[in-house]
Amino acid sequence: MSNKKFHLIIFGCQMNLSDAERLATALKQLGYQETKSEEEADLIGVVACSVKQTAVDRIYGKVRNWQLVKEKRPLITLLSGCVLEHDREKLKDKFDIFLDIKNLDGLAESIQKAAPEEKLALPSFFDIQPSYYSKYRAYVPIMTGCNKFCTYCAVPYTRGREVSRNGESIIEEIKNLINNGYKEIVLLGQNVNSYGLDKIKAGEKELDFPQLLTKIDQLGGHFWLKFLTSHPYDMSDQLIEVMKNGQNINPYLHLPVQSGSDEILKKMNRHYSVESYIELINKVRQAIPHIAISTDIIVGFSGETEEDFQASKKLVRDLKFNLSFTSQYSQRTGTVAAKLHADDISQETKKERFNLINNQIGENAKAYNQKLIGETHEVLIDAVNKKENNYINIGKLENYVAIHLASKEPLSIGEFYQVKITQADSWGCQAEILQK
């Protein structure tokens, strides 16, 4: 067995984590073993994210260091993931391999070019058997790319247009996961609810998202089923109905709103109004009353006035989101917003607005969690820490609420337990175990 080692540095969202699981398999087929240590790696791969400048800056910092390492020992560096044209031009000479994520099937060829002595035969990207990072929670990509072109966003440029994965291949992967005891399946895509439409429009026979979700839900066995991310524009009545009637589909929906101001939503090219978003949330809650809904908010977008920001904060309060992935606007070179509008909100104002949204989310989460006291729920355990003579078991409910559970004996990571919620705060809940 070869003793060459690779180390992957993964930025960004679960989509990149999922891509990295397939990239890892390809590298293993080339005889590399994974290492957690950058220092002992013969090949370092970066899976980049371009949503915010901060993540890109971290790559530039690392590259300088690797150039010094290369003067002392052989090292292959590989760049992949979401990289904007502007950064690609600047970074391409600093990496030995650049893997274009839009050309996923070119993976084998690119690796072979940098190491021509190696032989690699891989199926198409989605059919590569992933080297899953978890033994009980799996991220399953169902599509890549995005057609929405929100004016601030890098994704349509880095990942290209929407391409849906073949439905049978998705179902096959999930069947195997369930047979191997996986407890949580998270379907991934930038707009999962437009899954299949590219193929259907091209006259190919493919399932749409509600049909795909139904098939997966009915595979048998008990598991948690989630999907990330949905776009409000594609949130159909049919999908709400499937969620309502699902056996394994979690009462959880991530539905990014981005702003509570119609003016800003229009500038962002989001294709909905605040009123229509509120109506949509009301419809979802009417159908599934106990559903937890999380969102994404951008603060400090070009021209966001105090009034626009207050509208976002009010929306967060009124719609009682208990989780938000809040971002401070980061102008991305090449996007429509960067071409048309100045990045005119100061860093201090962005930070202040960011904190105010998150404080509101904290209050909402506390109120939401307190309503859970006395209820019985299923929890999936993620970690166990020893504390004096007890164990503190850390897990999540099916709607991502964090749970801490004290026990005399450690619980098993990756297993479900029935618990009763006893106390609540903004970070999550304390619970006591009922039975396995």
Ligand code: SAM
């Ligand atoms: N497709 C999903 C959607 O439309 O909701 C989200 C995908 S995007 C990669 C994840 C989140 O990053 C977005 O919802 C947005 O809140 C944030 N984001 C994207 N571009 C950004 C930018 N230029 N500055 C700050 N946040 C940004």
Ligand code: SF4
């Ligand atoms: Fe980006 Fe908008 Fe596409 Fe989401 S829907 S990935 S925010 S362009």
Ligand code: F3S
């Ligand atoms: Fe995800 Fe960043 Fe790409 S958020 S899709 S890794 S640009």
